[in-house]
Amino acid sequence: MVTLADVARHAGVSASTVSYVLSGKRSISAPTRERIQRSIDVLGYRPHAGARALASSRTDVLALMMPLRTGLYVPVLMEIAMAVTTTARVHGYDVLLLTGEEGPEAVRRVEGSAVADAMIVMDVERDDPRLPFLREAERPAVLIGLPTETAAPADSTGLDCVDLDFEAAGARCVEHLAALGHTGVAVLGEPPDVYARGTGFATRTLTGLRAAAGTHGVGLLHRPVEGTYAAVAAAVTRVFEERPGTTALVVQNEAAVEPLLAVLRHQGRAVPEDVSVVAICPDQVAVHASVPLTAVTVPARDMGRLAVERIVARLAGQPARGTELIAPRLTERASTGGAPAPAADLAEGRHGRGGH
Structure with a gap:
């Protein structure tokens, strides 16, 4: 390993002069500094982190x-x-x-x-x-x-x-769904521990979601959830039992993305024909999901x-x-579409087509 003394011998100066150049504690002439720097480059000398800290009070x-x-x-x-x-x-x-x-x-x-x-x-x-x-x-x-x-x-x-402006991200999700005609939205959020700790990004997202829901007349239901299939299945089942008019889901829990899509398939709910899904997640999660997700990017x-x-x-x-x-930044992909017509409207349409 190259030492400070090796640099000094190669440059033809004292070890203290090399030390002064490295630390900047004394003024050294430009020709001498340049000669020492050339020796450092030729020999590949790297000062020890501890020595740098002692010499300059900086560790880098x-x-x-x-x-x-x-x-x-x-x-x-x-x-x-x-x-x-x-x-x-x-x-x-x-x-x-x-x-x-x-x-x-x-x-x-x-x-x-x-x-x-x-x-x-x-x-x-x-x-x-x-x-x-x-x-x-x-x-x-x-x-x-x-x-x-x-x-x-x-x-x-x-x-x-x-x-990221997570408050604005939550609002952007609701605004997108409201523009598509959705009035019943459920949020599958982070695991309960994240909210219990008061983690900033999660609570700020929820603030934005609720504010935008109030502005746009959207009914909002929030459910913290673990990212396992069993936990997501239980949460989704409970959402549709409590709010049968739910037509869109917002998910802010990357681990829950694929379990959610699998649960919806198992329940016979097509995305986005029956239910739209918006995520707040990195692009690679949204793009590579089994249904490419409309998502606000986590940068x-x-x-x-x-x-x-x-x-x-x-x-x-x-x-x-x-x-x-x-x-x-919200990117639209295959997971969102117009809100489906209520079941009563569909039944009336079928009855009308059948005639009297």
Whole structure:
């Protein structure tokens, strides 16, 4: 392994001079800096992370706090994490992934050590217990999520936040279905644990769904559901028993998408002739479903990229910019259509065609 001393010998300077060039703590002449940089490039020298931290008080590491809690769809979390990692490398940073459910303790550990220069925080809850510690921390932080019920003014959280505008996403689903004539809509939401924790994206979506339903005169029924076939089958059966006039379903639970479509097939309900389905999910889930789904895209990659760009700007000395919400994009596919005529109308039509 190439050492700092090897670079010094190759460049014909002292080890301390190489150290000063790497840390920037002393002014070194341009010709000497260039000679040392050429030696670094030729030898392939890479400073040890610990040595960089001691020399410059910077680690070039970002801590990504991604607690793997029950009820969350791990593939989406990993897509965000991959976007964070690849964007961080473009800017010269590595990523330390923290997946434990430590809450404020994880923030204190990063803040009190030299393991990372900044924090990116996921799975943000309403009244998240990490928020007071993040606001007081010297290391900058960006949230992927919004710890409020609605899209609040940019400075209301006191932190940098990036996310999909889930409130607008919920409203967009209802607006699309109302335009197709649907007046009875049921929502298959995230698992109950997600709502019990007050997870921001889920509660904000529900706020948007309910507001738009009220505006458009749509009857709305919400059912949290686990992503198993048995749980989805029980929920769907109960929905149609309680609200026989339901003609459309909104699903915000990626794990429940295929079980839902299978349950509808088993019950003899054609999509979209008998019931329309709209999802809030990543494009790959919607496109590859057994019935291609009309869906509001969850832009996981954009969320990860924006978070890193925000944190890099903060580390460069720029002030916090508040909240940035990505506008929802709904793509129409094969799973939605006009609301079917009520059963009474169909019966009357058949009777009329039969004559007297």
